[in-house]
């Protein structure tokens with residue numbers, strides 16, 4: 001039986017392991033972190049295309065069970081004026097799986113639990129540092145080396161190791177590094193927002209100096225994020241700015257606006273988490289004969305289009321299908337790239353456009369088309385109407 005080594009136990013890692021199992025390919029996941037997976041405390045939306053891709057492997061149920069609907073988005077200007085409202089695409093595209101909001105950590109957890117239930121092995125504390133192709137009697141094999149000195153051997157290696165992928169640079173040492181977009185994404189959670197919010201709705205505010213969005217969880221907690229201009233945070237050190245200082249910095253950016261954003265931020269305790277927004281416009285080489293990248297490792301988009309998780313899920317299903325059908329890994333990887341590259345790079349470009357729109361210094365109001373796209377990229381059928389035939 002073909003054996004796949006999957007590097008990274010995030011979204012693409014767990015989903016590709018389950019999809020490979022459906023394709024009759026044995027897979028083992030190697031995750032860098034000792035427990036769980038890397039998470040910065042953010043929340044996200046999984047759109048109909050991502051959920052429909054999960055349905056192919058019958059893994060959509062647990063995600064739906066641990067999330068809440070994201071049905072519409074309302075836009076406001078910095079004076080509190082209502083700019084418009086629209087549904088977030090979903091049910092009208094012939095699916096009962098509309099978009100859902102959940103924490104990134106919850107998504108990791110439910111996918112891991114589901115993979116474990118299916119008997120898929122996850123090795124924690126295994127940080128990939130090297131990989132080489134070796135030639136055996138049965139053909140090409142790949143040997144992965146981990147930071148703890150251990151090794152693993154398989155027929156192919158799948159780099160599901162995210163934005164700062166090591167696999168990407170093992171495949172091509174000249175691969176582009178993630179580009180910092182100039183924005184920090186700050187998320188927070190509060191039970192004391194003091195602002196009435198409609199359920200299942202995203203409230204989006206174009207502030208004078210930053211962009212704000214929030215939604216109401218079923219338990220009454222308000223989940224908010226802000227895209228704020230700023231310098232790149234040093235990922236190699238403990239945070240230099242405390243959660244409280246971030247809260248004040250973000251609240252200050254909305255203080256001159258006549259909207260609830262500043263009050264919601266100020267009502268937040270220390271559950272404030274800041275991260276850098278990155279993207280990679282294109283990764284020229286996705287695979288060798290034995291190694292391939294998918295998800296953020298292959299095509300990182302700025303968070304604005306909110307499609308990174310859905311794209312990682314789609315990639316995982318398509319790659320497994322290509323490996324099921326291909327005569328050898330190299331041909332399967334080429335078929336997967338052919339099926340995926342144009343679509344995912346279109347999403348990266350769309351997200352970069354949205355990031356610009358919400359950046360500080362945007363003058364004047366966004367056009368109605370821009371507004372429609374922000375937060376509801378799913379309105380475009382090409383994006384959320386995508387379906388995979390297994």
Ligand SMILES: Cc1cc2nc3c(=O)[nH]c(=O)nc-3n(C[C@H](O)[C@H](O)[C@H](O)COP(=O)(O)OP(=O)(O)OC[C@H]3O[C@@H](n4cnc5c(N)ncnc54)[C@H](O)[C@@H]3O)c2cc1C
Nearest residue numbers: 008010011012032037038044045128162295296306308309
């Ligand atoms: C603030 C923020 C908001 C976002 N909002 C949304 C949204 O609303 N909707 C959406 O769809 N997407 C959103 N995204 C993007 C989404 O989270 C990513 O696109 C998605 O997580 C990509 O999945 P992945 O499996 O490719 O990578 P990841 O989920 O990052 O998983 C990579 C895994 O690999 C592990 N790893 C890394 N290096 C190694 C190594 N050397 N060896 C072994 N393991 C390794 C990591 O620990 C991690 O577990 C957001 C991202 C951020 C930061």
